[in-house]
Amino acid sequence: MATRETEISIVRAPRTSRWFVLQHRLAPYLFVSPFLILFATFGVYPIVKSLLLSFYVTNGPKSAVFVGLQNFAFLFSDPDFHKAVWNTAVFAFWSVFLQLPMSLGLALLLNSLWVKGRELLRLAFFSPNLLGQVFVGVLFSVLFIPQYGLVNRFLHFIAGIPTDTKWLSNPDLVMPALVLTSLWMYVGFNMVYFLAALQAVDKDLYEAATVDGANAWHQFWAVTLPGIKPVAVFVLVMSTIGSFQLFELPWIMLNNSAGPDQAGLTIVMYLYQTGFVTGDLGYASTVGWTLALGVLIISLFQMRVTGAWKGGAD
Amino acid sequence: MRFPYGPAALSMLVLSILSGLWLAFNPARRPQATLVMWTFAKTHYDAYKQAIPAFEAKHPGVKIDLQLVSWQAVTSRLQAAFLSDLDVPDLVEVEISAAGSFFRGPLKDVGFLDLTDRIKQSGLYDRMVQARFAPYTSRGRIFGLPHDVHPVMLAYRRDLFEQLGIDPNKIKTWDDFIAVGRKVTIPGKRYMLELPDSESSRFEPLLYQRGGGLFDPQGNCIMDNEIAVQTMLFYVPLVAGPNRIASDLGGGQIFTKAVEDGYFLCMIAPDWRSKTIEVDVPKMRGKMALMPLPAVYPGGRRTSTWGGTMIGITKHCKNPDLAWEFALHLYLNKEDLAQRFRDTNILPALKEAWDHPAYSEPRPYWSNQPLGKLYAELAPHVPFQYTSPFVATAKGKLSEALVACVQYYKTHGDRGFEEFVRKRLKQSADEVRRLMRRNPY
The missing domain is CATH 1.10.3720.10 (MetI-like)
Structure with missing residues (x-):
């Protein structure tokens, strides 16, 4: 139902407006961007970082030596x-x-x-x-x-x-x-x-x-x-x-x-x-x-x- | 103008813009303190709170932010702070069993300032009990100032000793102690000594008493040497088998009840634990007393050590000279130390502080014994306790070996016990060495 209303409102809007076209394209990304930014920062980055770390021997937080698969x-x-x-x-x-x-x-x-x-x-x-x-x-x-x-x-x-x-x-x-x-x-x-x-x-x-x-x-x-x-x-x-x-x-x-x-x-x-x-x-x-x-x-x-x-x- | 995605999306957008603006114009307040210090002990926290105003008055404009971080959290929080370079305190008190783990990696990467030169140039190395620098030393460099000595005595139920006709002055060696213990122990009802059979916290002081340890001064794992074997052969029959004279129920309220009920007659009691006993078992006021640890052989060492704390200055500290001065203010002021001793029973590592009258005051809880004097007399004989970045692992492995030896002894008794002990300690030590060999530094 909401989709239908949205479609109607889009049809009624002036199609020629460049601003409308631009914001129509960007708006979905804008709405999902807070989640994406947070997920990338607190989800993806730690996952990737931990994967990389698993190939290192770390002594304390500052020293890391690459050891390949030796940890495994x-x-x-x-x-x-x-x-x-x-x-x-x-x-x-x-x-x-x-x-x-x-x-x-x-x-x-x-x-x-x-x-x-x-x-x-x-x-x-x-x-x-x-x-x-x-x-x-x-x-x-x-x-x-x-x-x-x-x-x-x-x-x-x-x-x-x-x-x-x-x-x-x-x-x-x-x-x-x-x-x-x-x-x-x-x-x-x-x-x-x-x-x-x-x-x-x-x-x-x-x-x-x-x-x-x-x-x-x-x-x-x-x-x-x-x-x-x-x-x-x-x-x-x-x-x-x-x-x-x-x-x-x-x-x-x-x-x-x-x-x-x-x-x-x-x-x-x-x-x-x-x-x-x-x-x-x-x-x-x-x-x-x-x-x-x-x-x-x-x-x-x-x-x-x-x-x-x-x-x-x- | 209508918002094309509906009121819900509009309200989300408005809310996010408003909250973003609010955060932008009301940023989190930046810490105003000149020095931030973490401590994990409430007793230390309370004492330092009292000492801070004098330091701040002496240094106008300086503000000290003292934070109490739980003992369980301080290690992981500090590791995380070092890792992220965020919210790293200027000074930290670290518990002895965790200190070694901060000395991993190349010396240049240790998160604490090397205090060796400051300690030696200021003469503190001679003014403090030297053995107490060992746990905070790595590869010859000292990273912490010792807070305490923690000499070990035996706390005992004086009233029950008198009822049972036990003269503590006649107990000079562990053999004497065991002989008495076998007479008075009633399995399941009364034990001569509180000792656990499932972890090594009280095995270690007895190991140190004999001159042993987990590591040698060079950081090599020595927990399977002859001293460790002999300690294990001594310890296990105390807590297992038909002639056991020791047991353990746990801490907290159960410990209180057990002491009150006379379930334990004696407890291993470093200075800090004497305060714990006072607080946890208040009904025993006037019924408790302290005696030196029995010696391994006649004329041998009558004490050991259990626990400890260091203060370290992190490399993130922007004003290390001021931090050093503050550390000295906390650890060297004789009047403050005397008051702290009255509050905590903890003997400071600074030897000259022990002359203060506070250490000779009779303590009603301990049958009017001069608590400080008793501990201070033993303090010079406290054994060295060397550490390693792998100290936590070694403690765990030692506990595993202890449990395995206890299980073996319960099943097989003396038959093949010594051989098993040697084999099991070697297995544990080899596992520690295997981990140490992974260290590429």
């Missing part, structure tokens, strides 16, 4: 990077295979008409996401405190687990603690996506399936899952990307460190430490670009496996 060669034999990749992958695995089914389960539950107080429960499950990761990190670092922490007290009460269990200083328990925290934070968030998708599934399909004799399980597989597939793929890809960007939560929970035996070291944390603690921005850029390429490949793989290339829901 070093990266693939760097045990710290291996550890960071492993930790991040483990976290991402649990995010996908634990968090998403739980989110979907909750969404199915809260989409059922027989559940009382659904609106309140939806708000309750979503509300952890209203808090920032830093706040949640501080909160859970207190909950996981040995001897006096609520988690240990509770586990001691129900299962006799020792109260001095050190969740955040035992390398074997750091990742479970991080996964538990992220579950609390993100299950409700992803539930909202699934809820929206569930509510968009055509109700007639359920009626038709019921007429055909399909039970609830068959309906879930044959109607619900295909119906929510585009959203499920979106949530899967976004959760994976989010997991690979994990930084604040372990950084805060582990007291600004990678934790015992680097059990909480993630790729982004390693990037930060390399760039701003060790001062090698070149190598940090290499880590960053490797992460970006890795996430791109994994996302493309997920989209291919789930059939998202073919048009999602179909």
